[in-house]
Amino acid sequence: MILFRPILLFFILITPLEANTIYNLIKIPNLEIYETNTKNKLRYLYAAKPFKLGINIKKNIRCFDSNKETLDKKYTIINKNLNRYSSDFLKKISLKYIVLCEDLSIANINTAGIPNNVTRTLILDIKFDETYIERAIHHEVFHMIQSNYKNIFDEAEWKNFNKKEFKYSECSTCNNKWNLDTYNRTKGFLTEYSRSTAMEDMAEVFSHLMFYQDKIYNDDPIIKKKIRFIKKNISKIDNNFKF
Amino acid sequence: MIIINKIKITKSERVILVFVILLGVFTLGSLLIIKDKCLFVKNYDPIDIQFKNRENVAVLNANCGNVIIELYPDISPNTVERFKTLIRSGAYDNAAFHRVIENKLIQAGDLEFGKKENLDYGKVGSGKSGLGLIESEIDNDFKYEKGSVGFARTFQLNTEDSQFFIILQDEPLFEGEYTPVGRVLYGMEVLEKVKFVPKFNIVPRPDFINSLKMLD
Numbered sequence: 198m199i200l201f202r203p204i205l206l207f208f209i210l211i212t213p214l215e216a217n218t219i220y221n222l223i224k225i226p227n228l229e230i231y232e233t234n235t236k237n238k239l240r241y242l243y244a245a246k247p248f249k250l251g252i253n254i255k256k257n258i259r260c261f262d263s264n265k266e267t268l269d270k271k272y273t274i275i276n277k278n279l280n281r282y283s284s285d286f287l288k289k290i291s292l293k294y295i296v297l298c299e300d301l302s303i304a305n306i307n308t309a310g311i312p313n314n315v316t317r318t319l320i321l322d323i324k325f326d327e328t329y330i331e332r333a334i335h336h337e338v339f340h341m342i343q344s345n346y347k348n349i350f351d352e353a354e355w356k357n358f359n360k361k362e363f364k365y366s367e368c369s370t371c372n373n374k375w376n377l378d379t380y381n382r383t384k385g386f387l388t389e390y391s392r393s394t395a396m397e398d399m400a401e402v403f404s405h406l407m408f409y410q411d412k413i414y415n416d417d418p419i420i421k422k423k424i425r426f427i428k429k430n431i432s433k434i435d436n437n438f439k440f
Numbered sequence: 441m442i443i444i445n446k447i448k449i450t451k452s453e454r455v456i457l458v459f460v461i462l463l464g465v466f467t468l469g470s471l472l473i474i475k476d477k478c479l480f481v482k483n484y485d486p487i488d489i490q491f492k493n494r495e496n497v498a499v500l501n502a503n504c505g506n507v508i509i510e511l512y513p514d515i516s517p518n519t520v521e522r523f524k525t526l527i528r529s530g531a532y533d534n535a536a537f538h539r540v541i542e543n544k545l546i547q548a549g550d551l552e553f554g555k556k557e558n559l560d561y562g563k564v565g566s567g568k569s570g571l572g573l574i575e576s577e578i579d580n581d582f583k584y585e586k587g588s589v590g591f592a593r594t595f596q597l598n599t600e601d602s603q604f605f606i607i608l609q610d611e612p613l614f615e616g617e618y619t620p621v622g623r624v625l626y627g628m629e630v631l632e633k634v635k636f637v638p639k640f641n642i643v644p645r646p647d648f649i650n651s652l653k654m655l656d
Contacts, residue, residue: 218613224595233612240613293616315596 223294223316225250227262231272231297237284241276243268244298258311260298263323268297271323271330278334281407286435290342293317299324310337314344329377335407339400342434349430352395358422359385365394379405385419402427406440477633478504484626486655496520497655498527498622502537502634503647507606507627509589512620516577519591519600519619524654526551526569526602532652538564540636540643545611547592548649549603556648564642569602576600577619584614587624606631 219228219242227246235241243263249256263271279295287293291314301308301322309325310333312318319341325333343350356365363385376389386392391401402423405413415421431438449457483505491497493510500507513520526532532549534556539547552567553560576597584590584607592603600619607614608631624631635647 218611222613222617230613238616 223296223318225296225316225318225320228296231268232276235276235280237280237282237287238293239279239287239295240293241272241295241297244296248298257304258302258320260296260301260320260322263297263299267299267323272297274330275321275323275334278331278407279338281439282338283435283437286438289434290314290338290345291317292319292338292341294319296320297323301325309333310340312337312340312344314341326377332377332404332408334404336400336404338407339403340396342403342431343396343399346430346434349433350396350399355395355399355423355426358419358426360419363392365392365398368394383415383417383420385417387420398423399427403431410440481505481629481633483630484508489626491655494656495654496622497625498523498652499655500532500627500652501650502630503650504630504633505627507630508625509622510625511589511622512582515580515582516591516619516621518574519577520621522571522574522600522602523591523604523621525571527652527654530651530653531569531602532649535649535652536564536643536646537634537648538642538646539605540634540646542636542638543608543632545605545607546631546634547603547605549592551602559646561642561644565603567602571601573598574600578616582615582620584611584618584620585623586610587628588614588620589622589624590614590618590620593618608632 217226219230220226223242225242225248227244227248228242229245231241231243233240244260245262247259247261250258275295275297282292292312294317296318298320299322301311301320303311307322309322309330311320313320319337321334321337323330375393378389379387380389386398387401387405391398402420406424406427413424415424428440431440481504486497486499486506486508489508491510496511496513498509498511500509511520511523526549531551535548535551536554536556536559537546537548538550538554539545547565548554550564550567551569553563554565554567576593576599578597582588586607586609588611589604589606591600592605593599604621605618606624608628635643635645637643
């Protein structure tokens with residue numbers, strides 16, 4: 198008992214000290230600054246070494262470092278797309294840090310991005326399929342929006358837009374509906390992935406609106422309703438928002 | 441009868457003797473100098489300095505002398521007001537510099553678990569002031585350069601209370617993250633002498649703030 202207290206204190210006091218500022222801010226190890234001088238105040242970080250994340254010892258989120266050439270190339274694309282969001286809007290949706298890394302996965306399932314509105318961070322896989330990467334950036338941004346404004350982007354209201362017999366899956370990875378190609382004949386959904394969950398469906402509509410801007414034209418009445426829903430609710434967050 | 445002849449000290453023995461004496465004096469002197477970590481630290485007396493805004497100057501007294509801090513109510517009005525309230529009540533006197541990272545930052549101001557009379561190593565850093573949490577004020581431009589003083593918070597915004605930190609190096613990533621309250625005008629050397637223990641998150645047997653007072 199005499200020894201117990203000093204031993205306990207020793208373990209309390211010598212919890213690993215991370216003097217790394219980035220780690221202290223967003224709790225992701227092995228990151229370095231890529232660019233902080235941006236017009237909308239986003240801070241771009243990159244993985245200098247692979248990292249693992251997770252709320253328990255399993256740490257099921259993984260991502261790897263990349264070479265400078267890939268980083269520079271993808272940063273240009275990512276920065277061009279994210280520059281479309283004003284600093285005010287980013288603040289409203291709690292997005293401040295963009296982490297660039299390769300082969301991002303969660304529970305061994307590859308993903309384009311992982312948003313976290315608590316740490317105000319969006320991890321992006323810069324090796325994600327080039328065909329979809331720009332849309333994927335906006336898709337992930339929508340998840341930041343949605344997680345900050347769950348009451349606005351009401352899933353029950355959204356589900357009513359679909360045909361009565363349609364049902365989404367339990368989760369976005371509970372099936373194999375992962376194709377991101379835009380349908381020619383939409384029938385209420387822009388992509389196969391839209392059919393996975395209401396949240397992913399909203400993110401797909403948003404990302405199409407951002408990517409195609411005014412060029413998106415659809416005479417599908419369900420898609421029309423979904424577009425109207427997204428536009429109306431985004432304007433509630435920021436009246437000056439431009440798709 | 442035994443006759444003992446007086447033996448004369450040789451030249452080499454004399455040299456060795458002088459060397460040993462000098463070595464002894466040097467060792468003793470060094471020990472005294474090393475023991476006093478504040479020996480070469482300049483102590484600034486605020487009476488000798490003219491300030492433009494005396495009402496926004498605070499003087500923190502630590503082991504090696506005074507740290508003179510200018511507060512910026514124009515940048516963070518509510519947080520500076522909280523800081524001044526606590527300073528004027530003497531709340532920070534005897535508070536530990538509980539988190540010190542060499543050449544990086546110094547954190548103090550846990551008024552619940554970080555005071556000299558009831559320091560709790562298991563809880564220090566999580567204590568409250570009793571005045572409630574305040575909102576982060578991070579919208580105004582402020583450069584977190586060496587000597588900047590900010591209010592600490594938990595992982596989440598709007599959880600500032602009484603703990604503050606002073607940075608010992610430039611920290612551009614702190615901009616827009618932590619509420620700034622001021623900047624050290626004089627006495628960075630005093631802060632650089634505050635006790636730290638490498639690899640320890642919480643400093644065992646830490647140094648304490650002797651006093652923290654407003655100049656006026």
